[in-house]
Amino acid sequence: MRRCWRWMDALPAQPGPGAGSRGLVPDHGRHLGYRRRVPSVLGILADCAYSSARRHSLIGLRGSCRSPWCGGGASNEEVNMAHFSVLPPEINSLRMYLGAGSAPMLQAAAAWDGLAAELGTAASSFSSVTTGLTGQAWQGPASAAMAAAAAPYAGFLTTASAQAQLAAGQAKAVASVFEAAKAAIVPPAAVAANREAFLALIRSNWLGLNAPWIAAVESLYEEYWAADVAAMTGYHAGASQAAAQLPLPAGLQQFLNTLPNLGIGNQGNANLGGGNIGNNNIGSGNRGSDNFGAGNVGTGNIGFGNQGPIDVNLLATPGQNNVGLGNIGNNNMGFGNTGDANTGGGNTGNGNIGGGNTGNNNFGFGNTGNNNIGIGLTGNNQMGINLAGLLNSGSGNIGIGNSGTNNIGLFNSGSGNIGVFNTGANTLVPGDLNNLGVGNSGNANIGFGNAGVLNTGFGNASILNTGLGNAGELNTGFGNAGFVNTGFDNSGNVNTGNGNSGNINTGSWNAGNVNTGFGIITDSGLTNSGFGNTGTDVSGFFNTPTGPLAVDVSGFFNTASGGTVINGQTSGIGNIGVPGTLFGSVRSGLNTGLFNMGTAISGLFNLRQLLG
Structure with missing residues (x-):
């Protein structure tokens, strides 16, 4: 454009019809300022033809727009992003007429x-x-x-x-x-006709004779510009x-947060399944929010029996974002891991990748220490495969890739483990058998992927569970997130049945407390539920804890007696609680499973006692 302004320099010093009318077109009226410099006719024609051709290119017929009024050398992409108020009528008009319309x-x-x-x-x-x-x-x-x-x-x-x-x-x-x-x-055809007329007048403007008509055409062009911007402004305001x-x-949002549950026995909002406590859980027996699976305690867990660390009261604390089976901690992926951000099975510590590692940031199998890469290494910052002693390190190990002491199997670390990828040591009864199975971490677990203490089964976390995917304590069954439950998917406590989120219920899908039946949401006000029970806080059938404090029994035909302080806290079928070596005469019970006798026993038919 600036080159084309020169043609007006040859005009007399008198105001023209468009003088000062800059309006919506930045510097567009500068061609009416007079510098009294007489250019050559050929220069005028060349410059004006160049500017006009560049101006015509805005409608997409030629090249990219580089003229100053198009943004000082803007590309087509920049023009497309520009606001309609600074775009010329060639673009605004064409955009309104292109496309599918309304x-x-x-x-x-x-x-x-x-x-x-x-x-x-x-x-x-x-x-x-x-x-x-x-x-x-x-x-x-x-x-x-x-x-x-x-x-x-x-x-x-x-x-x-x-x-x-x-x-x-x-x-x-x-x-x-x-x-x-x-x-x-303004129709695009009218804009194009205006520009063609302008170009024709420029080409034939010998000695400046066409100046009045050129000014009139440019004035009309500015009116087109203003009309287009006004139309687009109204369109923008109406659409907005x-x-x-x-x-x-x-x-x-409030409605979504308070959606009722789809299922029975849930407590909270927007749960899909049964027996969940919390919000947005999919599955059964979860305690917390946004869990997928069964028996998880915490937030964002996917799988079964995942939870956080066990607190001083031997209760499960919430874990977060675990994926897998029986993990204790946060952000673990796999099975039976204890700690945070482990990937694999049976790791104890943080940031381990592999199986059976004890420590932090190990990569491999059966390593003990920190930052090791390999198999069966003991120490820190080691790399390789321990070939000494048939790939075992430590002492008393039998198998391949074990580290620690007295392990039997493959890639175990810790002490007294038998199987594959087990970690930990028996701190309850030092020197006794610790974990038996695959991918267990913690103390004295038997099975697959258990984390915690004295669990028997698959993917159990916490303490003394028998079954699969239990994240609570002292449960017998599948996917229980509470404690002392017998059955499946209970997130409450001391229930006998399935999918109960309340406490001390006998039946299924009860959200209330101490009920006998199905789908009850109110509290009965009774002490026990079920039939033929004695003691306090007892559910099920014919359970008889006796003694100074006889409490917390679920299941069928369980007894507990002889403890000087507490008798009970038992789930399962046919268990007999009598004082044992672990707690002496203080407690009797703490049994889960089927037909065990003693105190603090999980599993079946006292097999744990025989293995110990």
């Missing part, structure tokens, strides 16, 4: 109308069905619970229908605004106003 928005409005009608019909039908069930064929507590759970969904469907109807109306409004803007915008009337539905 048809897609009208189609979207029709779709929103259809969705609104479907949602309204669904809400009406849903409410009608639930009302008919609760008012006629289905009565009782379960019916009331279903109606209470269904009511928010019906309300949500009604709200969503209204929101869809509003979206349809606003889509129609945007389409109307677009059509109004398109009607007000329509969009502003579509906020997130009031209360939707």
Whole structure:
């Protein structure tokens, strides 16, 4: 453009019709400032033709725009990102006339109308069905619970229908605004004709005779520019106003946070499954939030029986983001790991990758220490495979890749482990057998992927569980996150049955306390549930703890007696609690599993005692 301004330098020093009218076009009126310099005619024609050609290239017919009014040498990409208020009519007009127009928005409005009608019909039908069930064929507590759970969904469907109807109306409004803007915008053909006329006048402007007509054409061009910007401003304002009337539905976030559970026996919100305590769990028997699986304690765990460290009261604390089976800690991936950020099986410590490592940041199998890479290494910062003693390090090991003492098998670390990838040492009874199986960490576990103490089974965490994927304490069964449960997927405590999130229930899917039955959400106010039980806080059938404090028994035909302080805390079937060596005469019980006799025994038929 600046080169083309020279043609006006030959004009007399008098104001022209466009003088000072810079308006929306930066420096566009500078061609009416007069410098009284007379250029050559050929120079005028060359410069003006060059500038005009560059200006025409904005509509995408030639090259990229490099003229000053296009952003001082901006590329096409920069032009596309520019605000409409600084773009010339060649671009604004063409953009409004290209594309599908308002048809897609009208189609979207029709779709929103259809969705609104479907949602309204669904809400009406849903409410009608639930009302008919609760008012006629289905009565009782379960019916009331279903109606209470269904009511928010019906309300949500009604709200969503209204929101869809509003979206349809606003889509129609945007389409109307677009059509109004398109009607007000200068047609691209008129803009192109103006530019062609300008170029023709420049080419024939011998001795400046066409100056008045050139100024008139440029003035009209500026009017086109202003008209396009005004139309686009109205379009922007109308579309913004329509969009502003579509906020997130009031209360939707609160509704999502308070969604009822899908399943039975859950406590909290938006759980899918049974017997969960917390929010957004998928599965059964989880305690916490955002868990997927069964028997997890904490947040964001995926799998079975994952939890955090055991506290001073021998209770499971929450773990986070574990993936796998029976991990204790945070961010572990695998099975039977104790610590944080371990990947593999049976590691004890932090940041280990592999199996059966004890320490931190080891890579490999059966290493003891820190920052080792290899197999069966003992110490720190070692690298390689320990070939001495058939790949074992330490003393008294039999097998391959063991480190520590008195291990038998493959890639065990610690002391007294038998199997593969086991870690830890028996601190309860030093010198006795520790873990037996595959990928166990902790103390005296038997099975696969257990972390904790005295567990028997698969993927159990915490203490004295018998079964699979239990994260609580003293459970017999599968996926229990509470303590002293007999059954499956209980997140509460001292339950006999399945999917109970309350406490001391006999039955299934009870969210209340001390109930005998199914799906009960209220508290009975009784001391025990079930049949034929004695003591306090007892569920199940014919359990008889006796003594000074006879408490916390679930299951069938269990007894506990002889303890001077506590008798009970037993789950399973047919266990007999009598004082043992671990606690002396103070406690009797702490048994899980089937037909064990003694104190603090898990498993079946006293096999643990025989192995010990």
